[in-house]
Structures are given as C-alpha cells and as structure tokens.
Amino acid sequence: MSSAAPLDVDLALVGGGGAASLLLAALDRHGVRDLRIAVVDPVHRRGQDRTWAFWGPPGGDLEPMLSARWDRVEVIGRSGPRVLELAPLRYAMLRSGPVYERAAEAERRLGVTRIVSPVGALDDDGHRVLVRGADNTPLVRASWALDSRPRRPDRPGRTNWLQHFRGWWVAADAPMFDPDRAVLMDFRTPQPARGLSFGYVLPVDSRYALIEYTEFSARPLADGEYDAALGAYRDLLGLDPAGFTVREVENGVIPMTDGPFRRRPSPRVVRLGTAGGATRPSTGFTFAAMHRQADQVARSLAAGGPPVPAPAYPRRHLWMDAVALRALDRGLVDGPGFFERLFDRNPAERVLRFLDGATTPAEDLAVMSSTRLVPMATAAAGDTLGRLRATRTVPPPGAGDRPPG
Template sequence: MIDVDLVLVGGGGAASLVLAALDREGATGLRVAVVDPVHKRGQDRTWAFWGTPGTFLDPLLSRAWDAVDVVTAAGRRTLPLHPLRYAMLRSAPLYELAGAAEQRMGAVRVTAVAGAVDDDGERVVVSGPDGAPLVRAAWALDSRPRGPVRPGRTEWLQHFRGWWLEADRPVFDAGRAVLMDFRTPQPARGVSFGYVLPVSDRFALVEYTEFSPAVLTGDAYDAALRGYCGLLGLDLDTLRVREVEDGIIPMTDGVFEARPSPRVVRLGTAGGATRPSTGFTFTAMVRQAGRIAGEVAAGRPPLPGAAYPARHRWMDAVQLRALDRGLVDGVAFFGRLFDRNPPERVLRFLDGTTSWREDLALMSTSPLVPMMRAAAGDAFVRTTRAVELPFT
C-alpha cells in the first residue's frame, strides 16, 4: 500500500486544477497520489467561463472574447465584459499541464477504480472495489461525482448536447461568442437556449442547452441542434460534425456534503462547486484548487472553504423555485437580469463574487412579487420539514 501526504481520488478537471495549483505553489516534498481508472488525456470536454485575463489559464485557452451576445426574439444584444472576458478551455491542455505537474512533484498514479474512502481521524485509506487497500494518506480530496446528501426542494438539471462543426469556407464570426440564444423552442417546463463558441471562422462549438427537470433522448437533442443551426443560417449539408459533447449537471438546492469526514474533502460538483441557478462549475473549481494549494503551502490542512456565499445559495434556491413553479418566465427572467444590470455584475454574481450591495441591486431588478412568493414558499417548506437549514 502506498503511503502519501495527499491522495486525489478521481483525476478529472478538479484534480487536474489541484495538481497544477500545487505545482505553482512549489509543493516540493509533498507526497501525492492520484487514484483513477483512466489517465485523462485529449479532448473529452470543454469548459466555458468568465474571469479576468492574466492567469495561468491564459496559455491554455482555445479562445477568449471581450464581449458576448444574448439573443431573444426581440433582437440581439452585445454585452461588453470588461474587465472580465469569456473564455473557452478544452480539456487536453489542462490534462497536459496536470501531467507535467505530476512529474515535477513525483506524484504516484494508481490506475484503478477507487472504492471506499475510510477515515479514522488520523489517516485515510482508499480501497479498491474489492476492499483491498490502495493508498493511505493524511488527507484525501475526492472529486468523484455524487448526489446531494439531502435532496433539494427543487431538482432541475442543466443538460445539453453540442456539435463541433467544421466548414471548408468561412461561415462563423470568430469574434462573436453567443452566451445565450433564447430563440429556440421553449420546453413546457424549463428554459432552453442555443450557444455558439467559434474557435475560428471555420470551426465552432454549437450547443443546445436546457434548464429543466428531465433529460431528452439523443434524437431529441439532435433535432433541437438541427433546428438551432437552421436559426443560425447554417447549412448542415456543407458542414462536418467533428465531435459531439453531452453533459448533465445538477441544478438543485440540495445539500452537498463537502467534508464527509475529518480528513476527506470533496471537490467539484460533489463539493458544492456547481452553481445551482446555472450549472456553471469551472471557476469555483479553480478557486477551490487555489485555496487548497495555498493552505498546503502554508502548512495548513487542504480545506478550500465554501464554494459560494450562503446568501447566494439562498438566492439560487429562490430562483429555482420561481422557475420550477412557473412564477416567472425563464427567458424573460434572464433577459431582464442582463437588461437592467451591468453585464460584469451579473457574471460576477453567477461566479459568487459580488458584494452584499451588488446582490441587493440585482434583487431589485428581478420581478419582485413573484420572487417574494418564491422566497416565502421556500421558507415555508424548509420550516415545515423541520430539518437543519443548509444555508447557515
């Protein structure tokens, strides 16, 4: 059995960011192991996020934009993002960066499926599915997907399919990213939108996304994408689908157990990094990784802290309830949010970095009566369930 200081259970995006952050902090002498049945390489997913330029991610990006478009039936609005930018990162460069960090730190990779993670308060033992011990560590960072420890009052999903489309001639505007295009047919219960991230004038990710309680069939996603490509004026007979990306991300006010035992910390969605109101996760994972590495470098336990402020989790719960109960129209809600606030404020709110004053300003631009009804209903349900409040 391998004995280390820190074991990463799962080797995807969250673990890759931690490895890169530890390397940047110069974590020499730290004994690290990674347990994952697959050594992640290549392009298996795409992250889109906003943030300030000038970070370690800059050399890894496929593309970045200083402005994005939001489109409704009423027209197209271009949102300037300064001092932020919207960026696209494909997985291969991040996996390569993490691999180089592993080598410099002398990390041990255990290519196996992880089973139980047992914590006796002094050490953690990661076992295989058969119960045989694989790694013993002082701390474990577990990024394997898992649901909330307590179900939410609203259970929605962000689910999507994207096509990487390639053309022989220029058909995309590489300088224009579409953040949300609400001209797609809206589901009976939920919100749908299209999404365009052009890497060049001949290669782009075109995606169909829904915020709703249930996923679609594969044929339904393909039909929705064909319809959205038609709205964009793209002739699919002249384009090639080079790659397909699918995803399902929880949008719930359920409680994720970020620290299930004294020496086990969960990362990514399992650790609460997914924003309930939108499904966005990547920026919170970057923050988690940076905080962990900073704590380790200072000789403290690798604890990242809460991914989002408690008041933001409450605001997300209210928003989800309002959408789920049909108290607000989803397209109108998001359109109003961008129409009545500086884009940079909205995006920072979705990242969980706005102040109390900015949060109040955002709340004042939402439809107050429906949102007050949603807040009252949320409070009533939590009270009648007589459970510990998750937002304290």
C-alpha cells in the same frame, strides 16, 4: 482480496478529472514539493473529452491554454440580440486536452503515484484515511483525501433540475462565424413545458466553432432529441449543413439543485468540484469555482495548512439560487425573461460577477431588484416554508462538517 499493504501518502486525490487536474497544476505552480501524493482513478484522462467556458479578468495561469476568448458576447431574446461588453472581464473557452497535459507534467515534477483503479469506501479514523478499491482492497493510506468523484447531494433538494446539453464541433468549408463575438444565450429555441432552453455558439475562428443546445429541466432528453434540437438550432442560425462537417460531439449533465453537497463528510475527507459545491445551482456553471478551489488548496498546503478550500459561494447566494430555482420550476417566472431582465437591467460585468459569487451585498440587492418582485417574493416564501419543514424531518449535520480538533 490482496493482502498487500496500502501505499502511505500525505495526499490522495480520489478522482482524476478536471478538479484533480487543476489541483495538480496548482500544486506545481505554488512549489509544493515535499508531499507524497497519489491519484486514484479507474481512467487516466487525456485528450479533448470536454470543454469549459467561464469568465474572469485576462491573464493568469490559464491564459496560455485557452482556445478562444471574447470581450463581448450576445444574449438573444424575444426582442432581438443584445451585445454585452464584458470589460474588465472576458469570456473564455478552455478545452480539456491542455489541462490534462499540464496535469501530467505536474505529476512528473511532483513525483505523483497514479493508481488506476475504481474506488469504494473512504475509511476516515480522524487521523488517516484508508482509500479502498471497489473490491474492498486497501489501496492508499493518506493524511488527507480530496474526493472529486461525481455524486448526488447528501439529500434531495426542494428543487432538483439538471443542466443537460449536446454540442457539435463544426468545421465549415467557408467563413460562417464571427470570431470576435460569442453567443452566450440564444433563447429563440423552442422552450420546454417546464424549464428553459437556449443555444450558444463559441467560435474559435471564422470556420470552426462549438454549437450547443442546452436545457435546464428536471430530466435529460432521449438521444435523438438532442440531435433534433441541435439540427433545429443550426437551421435557426441559417447554417447550411452541406457547408460544414461535425468533427466532434460533446454531451453533459450537471446538477442544478438546492440539495446540500457536504464539503467535509468526515474530518480528513474534503470534496472538490461539483461534489464540493463548485456548481452554481441556478446556472450549472462550475469551472471558475473549481479553479478557485484548486488554487486555495494549493496555497494552503504550500503554507503548511490543511487542504480545505473556502465555500465556493456565499450562503446568501445559495439562498438566492434556491429561490430562483423554485420560481423557475413552479412557473412563477418565465425562464428566458428572467435571464433577459438580469442582463437588461444590470451591467453585464455585474451579472457575471454575481453568478460567480463575487458581488457585494449592495450589488446583490441591485441584481435582485431587477427581477419580478412579486413572483420572487412568492418563491422566497415557499422556500422558507420548505426549509422549516425540512428542519423538522432532517437530523442536524454531524461532526463530519467540522474540522478535526
């Protein structure tokens, strides 16, 4: 083990993926110039390794980097397609390459030190955090450590699903797609015995699009099963495989669970991204909350405050997510029907704001009343019983959940 002294910094970003990249760009955007910053990650990410889709109002710092944006989307169910007008919001697609490029520019302007190394322990004494390598070597000593590495919940949830998917980036020989309309959810795909599946289509132009197959279920598929499902969805869309080329393949697995992700595991360690609660349990959507976290941290640091973002979603929404997951997992509601009813009985803009945690309590009641009340009440009762049982077996959270005094 090396005896070299660790690098002293004000802020250590542990993990260098999407959450850290958005934070670096936000720090640069908000004019944070007087902090010593280090990024510690075994991989220096570049290029197009993932695609994010999200909704929000037009404009903002992400607008120049978007690959595509849509004012209307389709949800296709058993009764056919529904065209949803999203104004004043819009659905947008952002590829990782421009995000990583902007983060690299921010690194240069901020004078960031990058340490290409896996991370082991984070030793927090309440005043400083010692970031150790996988071999226990001291790498960085920081006033704050922002940890965005993927992790499981602190304890298993009562319901534990995954959003898992595979997508093909296809380039067609002739126009095949409507670039003015994305397919948000297409429930004509065969449904698993436990869970739900859907396809979606995000067209960049008439000849280039991302076609994806997604499942919400307890475990991922085997490799060949994803290609078979995508091939079947391609045929369902009526696309001739001889007329296009698959340029890239994307895969992903995202947790959907009511298990807790502790945002403050110790006084000066703050988690971001999925590890910090940015993933919406009922849908797996993460990007918008991850972007909000980055902006909140940067604003606080620019004002001389601590780098601690607000909770990603209101507690009442996390409770509703736990109930919805339970209802879906126990077969109390039909998965495609559940989402179809949400969009049938509410303005699309309200549903999207609800999924982002931005609705009022009155709007929440309107969304809840659009679901099937008896099975949801059964799920809520079961969730309450599960919580009561958990309080008898799980110790209360420690001081790590509270800010330092």
